[in-house]
Amino acid sequence: MAELEGIVAVIDRENVLKGLTVQDAMRRLVIDLGREASIEQAIRYTVKFKANALLIVNEQRQGIGVVSKTDLMGAYYAGLPIETPVEAIMVGSPVFCQESDSLDVALDTMRAFKIHRLYVAGDHPDLAVGVLAYPDIVGLLYRYCRRCKRSILHPRHPRSDETAADLFHVREVMTDSVRTHQEDESLLQVMEGLSTHRLGAVLINDRDGLPVGVVSKTDLMIAYKHGVAAETQAKAIMSSPVNSCDHNEPLTVAVQRMIFSDIHRSFVHKGEPSNIVGVLSLSDAARVRSGSCRACVTSR
Secondary structure: OHHHHHHHHHHHHHOOOOEEEEHHHOOOOEEEEOOEEHHHHHHHHHHOOOOOEEEEEEEOEEEEEEEEEHHHHHHHHHHOOOOOHHHHHHHHOEEEOOOEEEEEHHHHHHHHHOOEEEEEEEOOOOOOOEEHHHHHHHHHHHHHHOOOOOOOOOOOOOOHHHHHHHHHHHHHHOOOOOOOOOOOEEHHHHHHHHHHHHOOOEEEEEEOOOOOEEEEHHHHHHHOOOOOOOEEEHHHHHHHHEEEEOOOOOOHHHHHHHHHOOOOOEEEOOOOOOOOEEEOOOHHHHHOOOOOEHHHHHHE
């Protein structure tokens, strides 16, 4: 019986995340806008629905392009009037997948195209019935981890040294480079930094080099909508204080906090909270492909 249980345990370790499809993780709500809609309306939709991108559709509701926070930030940087139609700033054709595609294939597609979301095609190849993004995949992995008997989130979790060694920690998954700007730099300079390094947010330091806030693309979009001049200093719109997690924190705990707080990234500190050493995003967590510990690492 002991040997049989051992065999079952091995099978579980190798198959915990296999067989999952796009349908298991996708969202049915697709946020879209007509091509004639204004940039101002796109910002309102992005903020209201907490979306990182909007699908742009034609009169037949077919997807013809995508407008992301990056595109809206680019319009702000270029000084485009907020009444400009989104068709002028949208990017190419949206990338579609099928509900029956495996999550592994979907993740590979997102990596290959360097995009953060796929639209899910229905009966017509250009009609979206859903959307799949990194947070959706992480949310699915989190639900699996929460039910797993090896998870520290499980109510009957056995807190052994072996289990602790199996855990992924934030330091193993985070991006260990942090881009910073000074609080007196202009929003134009911040936007240049975000664009150059393909970031969603940047750390703002004071004159002593200590972190005092964060400027995200959402902050910039709101500033754009309210007519804030792009030459304004970063400290005028930054969010403060800086929310961060410890680099030794279990990945499960950090992801749980991000999901419940509805945020996509967290800065990472080592020792003192002022010593920021990295950034953890839901994209980073999704790329691990194995939940939050090595119990299912072979599914990667």
